Amino acid sequence: MTNTEVRTGREILRIALRRNRGAMTAGTLLMGSYQAAETAVPILLGVIVEYALRGGRLSSLGLALLALGLVMATVSYSWRFGMRILQKANTTEAHRWRVAVADRGLQPVAREIDLKSGEVLTVATEDADQTADIIEVVPLLISSLVSVVITGVVLSVISVPLGVLVFAGTVGILGVLGVLSRRIGAKTQVQQAKVARAGAKVSDLIAGLRPLHGFGGSYAAFQAYREVSTEAKEQSIVVARVNGVYAGLSLALNSVLAAAVTLWAGLLTFRGDITVGQLVMVVGLAQFLIEPLKLFSEMPKYVMIARASAERMALVLAAPARMTPGVEEPDPDSGLELSSVTHGTLRDLTFSVEPGEFVAIAAYQPQAAAELVSVLSADVPPSSYEGVVRVGKHEIASLSIESLRTHLLVNPSHHEVFAGTLRKNVDPSGTSALVEEAVSAAMLTDVVALHSEGLDHVVRDRGANLSGGQRQRLSLARALAADPQVLVLHDPTTAVDAVTEQLIARNLAELRRGRTTVVITSSPALLDAADRVVVLDGGTVTSEGTHRDLLGRDSSYQLAVAR
Structure with missing residues (x-):
C-alpha cells in the first residue's frame, strides 16, 4: 500500500470494504437468511393458531410445525456460519491495518507523524480493530433492513396502515438517532486522541523510570500522567453518557413503535378487521421488531466510530516521508x-x-x-x-x-x-x-x-x-x-x-x-x-x-x- 492510496479515513474504509466484498456478500446473505427466518417465526405461529381456531386438518398443522422446525434450523445455522465468516474477515482486516501501521512506522525512511510512539501504538491496536468493525457493521445493517422490510410488507398485507406505521416509524427513528450518532463520532474521536496521549505518557514514564527515581522526579511525573489520564477519563465519561442516551433513546423509540403496532392491531381485531391468528402474527412481529430495529438504529453509531478510528489511522498512513531517497549505491570501499x-x-x-x-x-x-x-x-x-x-x-x-x-x-x-x-x-x-x-x-x-x-x-x-x-x-x-x-x-x-x-x-x-x-x-x-x-x-x-x-x-x- 503506497502513501498515495490512503489519504483520508473514508479511503481506508473504502479499501476495507472493497477487499472484503466476497466475505461481506456471503455474510450478508447468511445474516439476511437469519433475519428472514427470525421474521418467519411469528408469521408461522400466527398461521398455526389460525389453523387451530378454524379446525384445520392435522396434516396441515403438521406441515406448519415442520416448516417452523426448518425455520428454526435456518435461524441457528445461518447465524452460526454468517457470523463466523464476518468475524474472520473482521479479524483478518484488523490484522492487515495493524501490519500497515507497523510497516509505516518501521520503514527506513522516517515519516512526518505528529504522534508519539504510545499514540501510534493505540492507532495500531484499538483504532485498527474499530476500523475493521465496518466489515461486520454493513452486513448486519443490511440484514436488519431485510427483517424490517419483511415485517413491514407482511403487516401491509394484513393491514396497510400497520405497514405504513412500521416504515414511517423506522425512518423517523433513524432520523433522530442519525443526528445523535454524528455527535458520538465527534466525541469518540476526541476520546481516542486523549486516551492515546495518556498511553504515550505512561510509555514515556516507564522508559524513563530509572532516571526519574534517580533525581526524585517520580512524583512530578506521576502528577503529569494523572492530569493527562484525568482528561481521558472525563472525555470517556462524556462518550459513555452520550452512548447511554443513544441506547436509551433507541430502545424507547423502538418500544414505542412496537407498542403502537400492537395496540393498533388489537383495535383492528376488536373491530373485526383482522382475525385472532393475524393478531398473534402482528403481536409476534411487533415484539420481534424491537431487536432488528435496535440493531438497525445502532449501526450509524458504529459507522461513525469506525470512521473516527480510520481518520486516526490516516494520520499515520498518509504521513509524508521526511526525505525522498535516490537510487544510487555507495562505492564498496566507503569513506x-x-x-x-x-x-x-x-x-x-x-x-x-x-x-x-x-x-x-x-x-x-x-x-x-x-x-x-x-x-x-x-x-x-x-x-x-x-x-x-x-x-x-x-x-x-x-x-x-x-x-x-x-x-x-x-x-x-x-x-x-x-x-x-x-x-x-x-x-x-x-x-x-x-x-x-x-x-x-x-x-x-x-x-x-x-x-x-x-x-x-x-x-x-x-x-x-x-x-x-x-x-x-x-x-x-x-x-x-x-x-x-x-x-x-x-x-x-x-x-x-x-x-x-x-x-x-x-x-x-x-x-x-x-x-x-x-x-x-x-x-x-x-x-x-x-x-x-x-x-x-x-x-x-x-x-x-x-x-x-x-x-x-x-x-x-x-x-x-x-x-
Missing part, C-alpha cells in the same frame, strides 16, 4: 565526507574520513554531537540542512535508503534493548557471522558467562534485568555484529568503568580494522585508540590530530577530555 554542513549548532562543518580509517570526534558541546548524529543517520533529511554529506563518494540524497542503511550504521547514545534473548538482541536477523567476536569486543562476555543459557539468556522488556552498563555493551555488540562498511558510534562507553572502557577501545580498533569507523566521544581511551581525532567546538572543526598530539598542544582539548 565519509561532510562538506560545509550547517544545521542547528553545526556551522560550516567540513571533515572527511578515509575508507578503513578510525576517527574519533571530540565535540565540546553535546548538542552539536547530537545534531551531527541526526544528520549522519538521515533522521534530518538533506533538504533541511545546508551542505553535503557523502558516503562512498555519493551524496546521501542520491542513495537508495536500503544501500544507505547497509553501508552506514549510526548507533545512537540511547541504547534500546528488546525483550527476547541476548543473541536476538545482538543479532536480530540471525545472519551475522560476527556474533562471538562482537560480544567479546564489547566486553559482554561476563554477562554471557553469568548465565547457564549463555547467549540464550532471556532479556526482559527494555532490558529490565540488565544494568545500564550491560545494556550499553549489548547495544555496542549489536552494532559491531552488523559489520557495516561505515560505523558511527555515539558515546558507546559512558556507562562502563575505566578498565572496561580501555579494553573496549582496544577491541574496537582491532575488530574494525579495515572498516571505516567514527566514534563521537569524550572518552580518553577511545580518543587514544583512534587514528585521528577531529575536534568540534561551536559546531565547527577547530583542530585535528592524534589524541596525544592534541593533549600536548591544545589546552582546551586537555580540559575537555582529561579525566
